[in-house]
Amino acid sequence: MKKEHKHLTSFKSHLDQQYGQRGTIIREEYEEGFEAFKLGAMLQELRKEQGLTQEQLALKCGTTKTYISRIENNASDIRLSTLMRIIHEGLGGHLKFKVDILLK
Amino acid sequence: MKKEHKHLTSFKSHLDQQYGQRGTIIREEYEEGFEAFKLGAMLQELRKEQGLTQEQLALKCGTTKTYISRIENNASDIRLSTLMRIIHEGLGGHLKFKVDILLK
DNA sequence: CAAAATGTTACCTAATTAGCTAACTTTGAT
DNA sequence: ATCAAAGTTAGCTAATTAGGTAACATTTTG
Numbered sequence: 001m002k003k004e005h006k007h008l009t010s011f012k013s014h015l016d017q018q019y020g021q022r023g024t025i026i027r028e029e030y031e032e033g034f035e036a037f038k039l040g041a042m043l044q045e046l047r048k049e050q051g052l053t054q055e056q057l058a059l060k061c062g063t064t065k066t067y068i069s070r071i072e073n074n075a076s077d078i079r080l081s082t083l084m085r086i087i088h089e090g091l092g093g094h095l096k097f098k099v100d101i102l103l104k
Numbered sequence: 105m106k107k108e109h110k111h112l113t114s115f116k117s118h119l120d121q122q123y124g125q126r127g128t129i130i131r132e133e134y135e136e137g138f139e140a141f142k143l144g145a146m147l148q149e150l151r152k153e154q155g156l157t158q159e160q161l162a163l164k165c166g167t168t169k170t171y172i173s174r175i176e177n178n179a180s181d182i183r184l185s186t187l188m189r190i191i192h193e194g195l196g197g198h199l200k201f202k203v204d205i206l207l208k
Numbered sequence: 209c210a211a212a213a214t215g216t217t218a219c220c221t222a223a224t225t226a227g228c229t230a231a232c233t234t235t236g237a238t
Numbered sequence: 239a240t241c242a243a244a245g246t247t248a249g250c251t252a253a254t255t256a257g258g259t260a261a262c263a264t265t266t267t268g
Contacts, residue, residue: 039184039201042201042203046203046205049205049207050205053213053214053215054214054215054216055213055214055215063256063257064256064257064258064259065214065215065216066215066216066217066257066258066259067255067256067257067258068215069214069215069216069217070216070217070256072215073215073216075216075217076254076255076256077183077184077185077254077255078183078184078255078256079181079182079183079184079224079225079255079256080143080181080182080183080184080187081181082255082256083184087203091203091205092205092206093203093204093205093206094203094204094205095201095202095203096201096202096203096204097143097146097199097200097201097202098199098200098201098202099146099150099191099195099197099198099199099200100197100198100200101150101153101154101195101196101197101198102196102197157243157244157245158244158245158246159243159244159245167226167227168226168227168228168229169244169245169246170227170228170229170245170246170247171225171226171227171228172245173244173245173246173247174226174246174247176245177245177246179246179247180224180225180226181224181225182225182226183225183226183254183255186225186226209268210267210268211266211267211268212265212266212267212268213264213265213266213267214263214264214265214266215262215263215264215265216261216262216263216264217260217261217262217263218259218260218261218262219258219259219260219261220257220258220259221256221257221258222255222256222257222258223254223255223256223257224253224254224255224256225252225253225254225255226251226252226253226254227250227251227252227253228249228250228251228252229248229249229250230247230248230249231246231247231248231249232245232246232247232248233244233245233246233247234243234244234245234246235242235243235244235245236241236242236243236244237240237241237242237243238239238240238241238242
């Protein structure tokens, strides 16, 4: 059974536009409308962009490939501190929030 | 002892620019650079914008003022599902993520 | 095809959040 | 100053995550 996520928007397409400045440090922004089932896909794509296996990512942020797999497949809820750790230490990234509100 | 958070950027200033279209439904975006100690401040400000007490907010999202207080004061880590519930059901908002990564 | 690497699932345990109640404190209004 | 409302803190318990190991499945490589 194919388990690869079907992404609603491709991160790669964003990246591809930037590859002209190859060799320099490039700041990329990834943004997804948030729903629970998308978080795993987002993390998986970020990991693959960096050419990391689940096990390599796990090592960098002090957990196991087992756990990374569960998160990527949305098999479990996740604490904010853990999500931050994966993004900071594992992916070298920085997490931000955005909250949209409808005002009356 | 004063406990009110000192916000690094004011949400209100965003809001004030929009008040011309009073009476219509306005879509507002709130964004904060994320660090753990800012999340509580962010939620507190969003709550106050809507004129809600901790207890009123708690009722809307099925928890207690005790818990809301703990979160606003960053006294505890929080699960993603719980954060979503507070933002959706309590504040009528929508949560998004953004991840910045430095590419080599 | 076979072997190796990568990813998924199952099970158990320990640590932590979330829910609940009650007491205490601070703030705001009269 | 007093009273009421709002917010904070302290226990305790139940539910869930996170960590660990092992077995299984899938994908990739030779």
